[in-house]
Amino acid sequence: MRRKVLDVAEAAFQARGYHASSLGDLMAAAGVSGGALHHHFPTKKALALAVIEERVAAAVDETWIAPVRRAASAREGVRQVFEAVAAELEQQGFVRGCPLNNLAHELSLADPEFRIALAGIFSAWRQAIADKISADQQEGREQATDPQHFAVFAVAAYSGAMSMAKTAQDAGPLRDCLAALERCASQATSPQREPGTRRRRRVLPRFGTS
Amino acid sequence: MRRKVLDVAEAAFQARGYHASSLGDLMAAAGVSGGALHHHFPTKKALALAVIEERVAAAVDETWIAPVRRAASAREGVRQVFEAVAAELEQQGFVRGCPLNNLAHELSLADPEFRIALAGIFSAWRQAIADKISADQQEGREQATDPQHFAVFAVAAYSGAMSMAKTAQDAGPLRDCLAALERCASQATSPQREPGTRRRRRVLPRFGTS
DNA sequence: TGTCAAACAGGACGATCACCCTGTTTTGGA
DNA sequence: TCCAAAACAGGGTGATCGTCCTGTTTGACA
Numbered sequence: 001m002r003r004k005v006l007d008v009a010e011a012a013f014q015a016r017g018y019h020a021s022s023l024g025d026l027m028a029a030a031g032v033s034g035g036a037l038h039h040h041f042p043t044k045k046a047l048a049l050a051v052i053e054e055r056v057a058a059a060v061d062e063t064w065i066a067p068v069r070r071a072a073s074a075r076e077g078v079r080q081v082f083e084a085v086a087a088e089l090e091q092q093g094f095v096r097g098c099p100l101n102n103l104a105h106e107l108s109l110a111d112p113e114f115r116i117a118l119a120g121i122f123s124a125w126r127q128a129i130a131d132k133i134s135a136d137q138q139e140g141r142e143q144a145t146d147p148q149h150f151a152v153f154a155v156a157a158y159s160g161a162m163s164m165a166k167t168a169q170d171a172g173p174l175r176d177c178l179a180a181l182e183r184c185a186s187q188a189t190s191p192q193r194e195p196g197t198r199r200r201r202r203v204l205p206r207f208g209t210s
Numbered sequence: 211m212r213r214k215v216l217d218v219a220e221a222a223f224q225a226r227g228y229h230a231s232s233l234g235d236l237m238a239a240a241g242v243s244g245g246a247l248h249h250h251f252p253t254k255k256a257l258a259l260a261v262i263e264e265r266v267a268a269a270v271d272e273t274w275i276a277p278v279r280r281a282a283s284a285r286e287g288v289r290q291v292f293e294a295v296a297a298e299l300e301q302q303g304f305v306r307g308c309p310l311n312n313l314a315h316e317l318s319l320a321d322p323e324f325r326i327a328l329a330g331i332f333s334a335w336r337q338a339i340a341d342k343i344s345a346d347q348q349e350g351r352e353q354a355t356d357p358q359h360f361a362v363f364a365v366a367a368y369s370g371a372m373s374m375a376k377t378a379q380d381a382g383p384l385r386d387c388l389a390a391l392e393r394c395a396s397q398a399t400s401p402q403r404e405p406g407t408r409r410r411r412r413v414l415p416r417f418g419t420s
Numbered sequence: 421t422g423t424c425a426a427a428c429a430g431g432a433c434g435a436t437c438a439c440c441c442t443g444t445t446t447t448g449g450a
Numbered sequence: 451t452c453c454a455a456a457a458c459a460g461g462g463t464g465a466t467c468g469t470c471c472t473g474t475t476t477g478a479c480a
Contacts, residue, residue, distance in 0.1 A: 017316055019229030023438060033459045101373055105315035106227055108377040119377045152383050153390035156370030163311055163369050167318040167329045173362050180363035184394040233468060243429045
């Protein structure tokens with residue numbers, strides 16, 4: 001029951017936002033009575049906090065952190081995620097946006113607790129990429145790039161591209177940013193590689209923003 | 211009166227968002243009666259649309275488009291805007307976020323008219339940067355960078371950095387992204403020629419697709 | 421000055437909101 | 451089997467929402 005409420009709330013907050021999703025809508029969509037909802041989540045804020053901490057964090061973990069960790073390098077991991085997300089968006093023909101950024105924009109100024117929770121997810125996201133860059137450097141796969149700078153940059157490019165993609169309802173910005181990022185990468189890493197050779201490598205669509 | 215309502219609404223939508231700003235709040239803050247508000251803006255949606263088209267578009271124009279146009283080059287213009295915004299945020303010690311991105315996240319899926327209006331502003335923003343890159347190329351200040359790719363990239367990096375800055379309440383992400391962008395720039399503008407991997411030309415919504 | 425439409429005032433409306441309260445059912449350990 | 455606690459049902463509550471309606475004031479022009 002709690003699980004079903006979280007499912008519905010996660011989807012509704014992503015699709016319509018926090019303030020535009022009424023508890024009545026959620027109760028109806030989840031087939032849950034008011035008493036049940038109030039039992040598990042005393043307030044709407046508590047529900048949103050649970051969605052952020054349990055679902056949004058997990059989504060970022062699944063979509064970004066895990067793929068980057070298991071990638072051959074940080075840059076390759078970032079590339080794969082961009083590619084996978086763009087492919088999925090093109091396949092489903094609809095852009096719902098990044099769950100973290102959607103809620104971050106609406107809630108980070110609304111309540112300090114929201115802001116802290118959301119900032120923590122951003123931080124973990126960045127740290128995973130920065131750690132991967134550091135590992136790459138120790139193994140000689142990467143030059144003297146500042147890990148934090150690169151991580152912030154990758155997250156920002158993705159977030160901003162997704163923001164545009166959502167507004168335009170077109171995955172193009174993600175592909176454009178990926179292309180621009182690869183141009184950067186090809187020059188910042190080992191110079192003996194021409195940047196036109198690898199394109200459109202298939203990536204398993206494990207990710208799920210729906 | 212209409213002007214004062216727009217002032218208050220612009221500030222409230224930016225600070226608390228559209229759904230979290232009630233017309234009662236706006237009326238009280240603007241010192242306007244319900245009848246007056248309804249006279250100028252029949253619905254709340256009409257008010258938001260006016261804020262988007264008259265204020266948000268103007269803010270993007272003033273903050274980004276005009277400075278880029280009058281800069282020595284596109285890359286220099288982007289650098290200046292990042293620098294100026296970061297400095298301003300650090301001075302006032304509070305990050306309200308990007309007006310366009312704030313509303314885009316909350317409203318672009320809520321109503322098609324909102325989405326079209328917001329997408330138009332994004333498009334004009336990108337176009338101004340792309341045009342500047344093209345002008346740079348014609349005058350030999352820029353290599354064969356794809357203008358659209360660079361424009362999307364710059365806007366995405368800014369939007370994403372601002373998103374993180376807002377959530378963290380710290381201008382650091384903007385500075386990090388600026389540093390990373392300059393690293394890219396110094397290598398992309400260096401006199402080395404690369405076979406441009408032209409991609410498909412994408413169709414993005416221009417102004418008013420009504 | 422007289423006229424009329426635009427501008428504005430202010431309350432009332434129904435709908436909806438998040439939340440709470442009182443019961444009933446289910447569950448797990450003694 | 452018993453019992454207490456958790457889980458759940460479902461209606462009710464005051465507050466607040468966006469919108470609308472009826473008057474009154476203002477201002478431009480004849």
